[in-house]
Amino acid sequence: MKKNTSLSRRAFGKWVTVVGGGTAAGIGGVHLLDCAGDAAKGQWLALTDNEIRILEAVAEQIIPTDRDPGAKEARVVVYIDRQLAPDAAYAHLAERYREWLAALDSAAKRSGKPFAELSWGEQTSLLREAESGKIPKEVWNVKTPQSFFHTVVNHVKQGFYGTPAHGGNFNYASYRMLGVIVPTCTGRNRVS
């Protein structure tokens, strides 16, 4: 039995080796190696550039950058966009995402600016209002409830704390932050 008891470059190196040595095709059209490019290229599978801008600001509020990377640097929106694509895990939620993001942006524009351009504190307040359903009804006039925010929080956590194989957790941001050796699940790092 091989033991890795501390976080090391070697552990990450091994992960990359394992993935590289495995299938390149991935599962369900998800390409394991190609998990970083989309954001840079601006080629989104489900959302528009503007929707991504709002979602990225929301995600950064949920997991902010501090001494460790936040949602933006970890490319959480890449994860969510992929899961909203046709036939992907959350395809059935794509329309709700669009509606919720648009409604949030409209609510922001009461103060003259789109959500992504609000100050940090203004963004936080608005999300807290949405979380507890306190944005006035005449502003929030879509079917998707404000509390859809909880679903967004969950997905942002998946994109930040889950495996990089699905597009988020870029450069193992959360695993490094928490000192987790990868691969986490089956202990393959223990097998020579």
Add this chain to the structure above:
Amino acid sequence: MEFTDAIVVGSGAGGGCCAKVLAAAGIRVVMFERGEWNRTDPLGEDDLAGQRSPCVVLGPGPHGRRTRKEHFHDNGDDGVVRPNNAACVGSGTVTYGAMGWRFLPDDFRLKSKYGELEGSTMDDWPFTYDDLEPFYEQAEWEVGVAGSDEGNPFCGPRKKNYPMPPFPYTPESKIMDAAFRKQGLHPFPTPLLRNSIPFNGRPACIHNRFCVGYQCPIDAKNGTQNTVIPAAIATGNLDLRIRCMVVEVMMDDTGKAVGVKYFDENHQLRELRAKVVVLAAAALGTARLLLASKSGRFPNGIGNAHDVVGRNVQTHRYVGARGFWKEELFTEDGPGTNVAICDYSHDNPGFVGGGILHTDFQFTPYIFAGGSVLHGTASWGQEHKNLMRRFYRRQIRIIGPIQDMPTWQRRVVLNDSVRDCWGLPFVRSEGQGHINDVKAGNFLSDRAYEILQKTGAEHIQHQGKNDRPPFGGAGQHQGGTCRMGNDPKTSVTNGWGKVHETENLYLADGSLLVSIGGFNPALTIMALGFRVGAGIVRDWDSMKG
């Protein structure tokens, strides 16, 4: 028309063990499995594809749009439940946490022990612990369990010891073992369906602590897929047909099962005839098949003359407590669950039954990040991130499943308006569980809280406390939908798993459970599979015609 001796539908804990007994007795068996052989790559490394977090996909299947949705809750389209049970050869035994519990003798005689429980259909089994004991032993030795009962004064008598010694304790389990003792309780090593030493030609466990929900990369976790099914195939009598979905049991006018209709891997509807049919599609799947198999003699589904099929569904509410250690306690060394107690399984004040408490597998970062880290703190934003960093490597936790009390109204029914791609209606779960579950759950959570206090852990929190009885139910542990019994008005099968009113239709899975125990039910379902198989072999001469 194709013929065989016996058909077994499902290759999980019950079906796998039953098929092995039949095949070893020289009976030709065709086993149907809707999934396929599971692979460990690459989903085996995916913490968003495990059974505890099937976010993007469920690693061990079902795969693809054909099988994504398994059942519906009552509350509209938001209630579509994505499967959290595996669909592959071996089913959940491929990926389970692999606790190998025997139920306690009292679990088989709840009504005799406690009397009537108002509002519940709680009952005695049609046989005792002693009747099942030889089959527990068979499961422990043929599938493989590591454990020791020496420290457990509550367990039933056993004739033969476990085939493997227990796993050594992790640092967290050592702390909990001491705390249990301080509280005057009786800790002992959790029995595990894993190789603590090389066993049956496969290696010893590599002691990873994240692996619940995943297939073992070195095959040291014991399920039907790497034990009884290969053994059955080796007899030459088992024909395993993967990617096949059985949609109907065909019955004749005399109450005899004549075979099944199934879709093969090319989506062709086929028929296979046999002298005996065994359903082991898990509690929901088996109930669904019986209800959907309507015929002149069985207009409401097979075995359902008294409207019992699908009722008494039971699952497990998990309760416990968690705290945080003064310094980092995190280790990748597992398996996660090491130490357990049965002190609160029975004879508690004010309610029936109870449950075990045990240490648990390691949370992946995503699972740990769900909700708030501490009660009353933010579930998102800077505070949440700070708490993630501060506490992820310090968690100490004990939990356990509560013995679920069945009710008549809590059940699964066919939902004719929603059908899968084969045209079979989905099942919908409905009905309220019993208030006993609330009492038992809150009691056990309070005890877990007190025990954690003995460790010196900080920020201790209850887990799973709830004031409302469970609703519906179809978790990973599902049981009771076709319970065994002597009275056809209140049960679906007799004590050997044979469906009342039929001559040769048997069930061999969790649907038989009269009570689901305060334990993970896998080993009991395996024992039932062996027992149903033994009954069929015993009666084979009269059935083979």
